[in-house]
Every structure is written in C-alpha cells, then in structure tokens.
Amino acid sequence: MTDIIPLISIAVAALFGVITYAWQELIKRRNALADRRKELYENWIRNLIELLAAKTEKRRSELISEIEKGWLFSSDAVLKAAYDYLELYDSICCSHIRGGQLGYEDVLSTLRANEATRQEVAASLARVFLGMRQDIRRETKIEERWAIEKFRIYEWGIIAGEDGNSTQSG
Secondary structure, eight states: OTTHHHHHHHHHHHHHHHHHHHHHHHHHHHHHHHHHHHHHHHHHHHHHHHHHTOOSHHHHHHHHHHHHTHHHHSOHHHHHHHHHHHHHHHHHHHTTOBTTBOOHHHHHHHHHHOHHHHHHHHHHHHHHHHHHHHHHOTTOOOOHHHHHHHOOOOTTTTTBOTTSSBOOOO
16 A cells, blocks of 8 residues: 555656646647737738738738738637728729729828728728737727727828828818
8 A cells, every 4th residue: 555655646746747738838829829919910900001001003912911811810800800991991992993903092092081981991990909909918998989989090190191291181
C-alpha cells in the first residue's frame, strides 16, 4: 500500500502537468487569434476609409481584396457589417458609373454634397468598428445607437479636397 502512494502522487503531478500544458496552449492559440484579428482590424479600418478615396479601379480592387481577407479571422458580426458597408459603397459607385468608368471624385463628391449619404456611410462604418470592438473587447458597453450617433465623416477628413479643405459649397 505504501508503494502506491508515490505512484498516485506522480500520476496526479503528471495529470496536473498535462492540464497546465493544455491550458497554456489554449491561451496561446487564443492570443495568436486575437493578435491576427487586431492586425486585420487595424488594416481594415485603413482600407475601408481609403476605399472612399481610391483613385483607380486597380486601387479599389486592391483594397477590396484586402478587405476580403476578413473571411479568415473576423467575427461573423464584423464580416456581415463590412459587407453591408461594401454593398453601400457599391450602390454609391453604381449610381455614378458613366461610360463604364467611375472616377474617385464621384464617390467623394457624393459624400461631400449629400449629408444623408455621408451619414449612411458613417453609420455603416460605425457598425463595422463597433463589431470589431465587441469582438476584441467582449465587455464593451457601447451600444450601436450611441456609436452611430457619435461616428462622423468629417469634412476636413477623408472627404476634404486635395488642399485639405472641403469642396462642399456654402
């Protein structure tokens, strides 16, 4: 009987070691996924905004290809919000296609001139960014209504003219 006690101790220690190792590996995998999502989301923020000012079809295609990488690591909610944004972007683009071509100024001019469209795009971006925040920080208490109300596309920001000033008249 006394010979069994050391064996039980070794078995318990080994079991504890295996459980600890498995837990550490799980944490390591979760952290790696979180790091990939963080990098993806940082790139997405830039790409979604730059898409509004993309000057060529090639650049728009590059940005959309980068955004499509979200299928790999983004949450379902973020992916859905991003594709809702792309559908809105596409509807703006399609409304300005003339002779098979879309000039980048057409998208920007719509945002500059049309407050309702600018608010719709801002609301769509707010949903994407909020989805990212909820994915990375599950304990966030920010509500969609608040995010949409606060998120803006500023005239001195992406929709400003080359000189940094809004080209909107008035």
